Amino acid sequence: MSYMEKRLIDFLPETRGVMKPNYNLRDINWLKVGGNAEVFFCPEDTDDLRYLLKKKPENVQITVIGAGSNILIRDGGVKGIVICFGDWFKKIHNSGENFEVGAATSCRELAKSAAKAGVGGLEFLYAIPGSVGGALKMNAGCFGFEMKDVFVEAEGMNVNSLMKWFGKDDLKFTYRKCQPPKDCIFTRIWVKGSCGDSSLIEENMQKFEEQRRRSHPSGVFTCGSLFKNPPEEKAWKLIEKSGCKNMKCGGASLSEVHCNFLVNDGSATSNDIESLIETIKSKVLAVTGVNLELELVIIGERQLIN
Numbered sequence: 001m002s003y004m005e006k007r008l009i010d011f012l013p014e015t016r017g018v019m020k021p022n023y024n025l026r027d028i029n030w031l032k033v034g035g036n037a038e039v040f041f042c043p044e045d046t047d048d049l050r051y052l053l054k055k056k057p058e059n060v061q062i063t064v065i066g067a068g069s070n071i072l073i074r075d076g077g078v079k080g081i082v083i084c085f086g087d088w089f090k091k092i093h094n095s096g097e098n099f100e101v102g103a104a105t106s107c108r109e110l111a112k113s114a115a116k117a118g119v120g121g122l123e124f125l126y127a128i129p130g131s132v133g134g135a136l137k138m139n140a141g142c143f144g145f146e147m148k149d150v151f152v153e154a155e156g157m158n159v160n161s162l163m164k165w166f167g168k169d170d171l172k173f174t175y176r177k178c179q180p181p182k183d184c185i186f187t188r189i190w191v192k193g194s195c196g197d198s199s200l201i202e203e204n205m206q207k208f209e210e211q212r213r214r215s216h217p218s219g220v221f222t223c224g225s226l227f228k229n230p231p232e233e234k235a236w237k238l239i240e241k242s243g244c245k246n247m248k249c250g251g252a253s254l255s256e257v258h259c260n261f262l263v264n265d266g267s268a269t270s271n272d273i274e275s276l277i278e279t280i281k282s283k284v285l286a287v288t289g290v291n292l293e294l295e296l297v298i299i300g301e302r303q304l305i306n
């Protein structure tokens, strides 16, 4: 009998980390929407992850979620195994200008650590709310810096448990994207800054934070920038020009502070959010001729899994 005919969890090996069937993902993403993971797995450490990946049935879908600050999880939930890293993957080791961090380390904690050690160049990470693993996958950046500028090497595992190491050339960084081999799960990342003065570095971080406070909405359920900035013009300008600024769908709307930020008032479903995205995209295309590309990553199923 295949796992499709029984519960997936019955076909998975016993692990040391937390594994739960039908686990609701709403609370682990910033938009606060979405259905259940068929199986949710928080590995105890890398060996535990490798064990699960080695022993799982073939063709089980694997999805990794970092801090959930750039994903929309559909209401129908996510098939297969959703992996979310816990504390073991949040360690930071520092040697001179180099940092080795677990993939779940928050970008903010890494920036704080670097400042404390008198290492500059990582201040921009203080303004990014995700994990370092997510920031690497997204080539996250702000204030003129991107993850690729500080990236040295990453350790990753594929869905068949094979470990691999990646340098800068392997990941083919572009704007808000890197291209690891399909299904690669980053587990450890090495980044490098440059020696500096701790108090100046702290000052920079506070400056970035202050700029953020002035130009971005805070205290709301959001995913940051919804669309990538196309070469023609900033996405928010195109949205404004196309008359989409005040558009709403159910509990989903665009922020009054920054119209490229989508906001959930607490009552939105992921369907509301996707409908709003589609309406904005087609209106912007019709008015300006620009086909906006999502920065937000959408995962999961539109229909409910039984």
Ligand SMILES: Cc1cc2nc3c(=O)[nH]c(=O)nc-3n(C[C@H](O)[C@H](O)[C@H](O)COP(=O)(O)OP(=O)(O)OC[C@H]3O[C@@H](n4cnc5c(N)ncnc54)[C@H](O)[C@@H]3O)c2cc1C
Residues within 6 Å of the ligand: 030, 063, 064, 065, 066, 067, 068, 069, 070, 071, 103, 104, 127, 128, 129, 130, 131, 132, 133, 134, 135, 136, 137, 138, 139, 140, 141, 142, 176, 184, 185, 186, 187, 216, 222, 223, 224, 225, 297
């Ligand atoms: C208020 C706010 C402000 C923001 N400002 C910025 C900004 O200035 N600049 C910017 O670039 N982004 C910004 N973002 C978006 C977001 O913070 C970044 O994209 C961040 O890097 C995503 O990290 P995450 O851990 O939350 O990833 P998630 O949202 O959990 O996942 C994003 C993608 O990364 C993949 N992923 C996550 N972890 C791993 C891993 N270990 N291995 C492989 N793939 C993985 C996921 O599968 C998914 O495809 C903002 C978001 C918010 C809510």
